[in-house]
Amino acid sequence: MNRLTTSQGAYDLARFPEHPRDPFRAWDAADEYLLRQLEDPDAAAPVDLSGTVVVVGDRWGALTTVLADHRPVQITDSYLAQRATLANLARNGDDADRVRLLSARDTPPDRIDVLLVRVPKSLALLEDQLHRLAPSVHAGTVVIGTGMVKEIHTSTLKLFERILGPTRTSLAVKKARLIFCTPDPDRTSAPSPWPYRYELPGDVGAVSGRTVTNHAGIFCAERLDIGTRFFLNHLPARTGPDHVVDLGCGNGVLGLSAALANPDATLTFTDESYQAVASAEATFRDNMPADAKADFVVGDGLADLAPGSVDLVLNNPPFHSHLATTDATARNMFHAARTALRQGGELWVVGNRHLGYHTQLRRTFGNCVIVAGDPKFVVLRAVKR
Template structure:
């Protein structure tokens, strides 16, 4: 696995976050290289304010921090952590880091964007740029060529302005856009929908996973959450919009709930949904974090987990493994980890290796999903 990005007589050392032994995935891709090459060909004067959106692990931020003022906006806590570490490793200049919940900064000269997979999130980001940027500010976005559809370009044109594309290079394409759309179209950041038949409503910020409808895994998990809990401390790990926590809190009024996700929009949505459903007098907390970093041992009796099986655009199982390891660390003796996953992912093998096979049992299954319980 390469850790050296060498371009234009410069070399950066870049790592994904968290660092892993025998890492097989790079901390940058050809899209990052394409953006860097394009900007270097422009030969812009030093000291420009470059706004970078959705930098996965800080490659773009580290590159442009050498000669420019850089602001990185990302919804990913892990992207923030990776960027800070890579800046330090390369003795790079400091940059401004903020979540995409913040306002677009003033006096931007260029915008560089990794196009997100979520079109609702893309639409919202384009709208924020249109409302905040001067009409002369270039917006240069990148993605794999196969992911840039005519519908993607129509979103740029509708919500931002004049748009055209580059030729493909290493299977990636640049999108050039200008914030000159005649009328800024209002975009509500919140999507609301009811969870039937459970009779509560969820609010979803633009980058929340499955933010437009209930995903099948969560729907199945809702049918098998425990009742009759007393004062248990519960952690909802990878909480998304908090749907599992809301249901568990409604059915078990004396538990305390901590929602954890690496998405700032997810934890903000989960907090709002818990407050709406359970009220402000309940013991609830919502934390943006990398899994359970910094959580104390013996700090929970129950952990709920619906693990992702990708990081950014890469399919990987290391996040699920870290979640399982962290859950075991924070659980008290006889504490339980309740996991849902696609049948083909083989979580029973991982959990048996970690907790011991006699401590893992099947709670429920259907054609697509299994729900497993592991006891510490």
């Protein structure tokens, strides 16, 4: 936990889930720059926060927590960001009912007077978000984006300009930058290109030639990533009424492959991204019989599953948290998988060879074998004894 000090007060903030060894703060210089802009008493035109304030992409709830007095609407694709927001509000003495939490899949407010956008890593997600928000802004809406300099590109500014209206940027401060956009109510833009669908290649096992659905913001939404492609050709061959979990499911192609190969299996697709789970459900429904069994869960990994209830977990863990490189997410997934698996249940993981997941899996499970490998990737199997 760290303390963010602003002109309005000091706030104790942490990421979610909170870990004592987490080296990362729940905010960065881009959040601070935006808050200073809103609080600047010497501004020529101070921002009026008395109307409907919408905060988009608040990564760990820092912006929403500081602005809680203005009863903001938070819109995020991240379940963990929502949980962090609620936890940060509570630790700073605020009630959850002072803010309204919406997912990226929900309908935004009919009218937005102040729109604050934390620029996401995914340009596609930003594009989809701006299309969804555009009908709610008006000529008087104050639109301010924020991000680190390396997150804001010419393509970022062009999206604001094309979808909302004239756009300019600020000077950089502590490697952060602001985006100022003036909505043009007469502007029309092409409809959002999302979701995007593509046909899988013909050499990826049970899912060869199948069509997958990708909502904006999910990993490798425009093509099959090479790690998953490698994994698809080395999945375990199983039969019977297994409970199989696609952990961190993305568009659900791993779980779909398991379902097609074993029609008796019951599938659970889980991810902390609302867009990912919506993609997985669309992919599954489009390729499986209507009576196929599956659950689709937006949540914190396997926290919603009963311990000892799972036979097989398939996992392609991320090794980034926004711009930070970290194995914390993978470690959390491995520990959660061990809890969820029954005795004899298996966790299968694909990862870049250099990440050394085998070491962590041996610590967590007491065993790990390399099922397959190439110069870049390895497929690993750990069994709960």
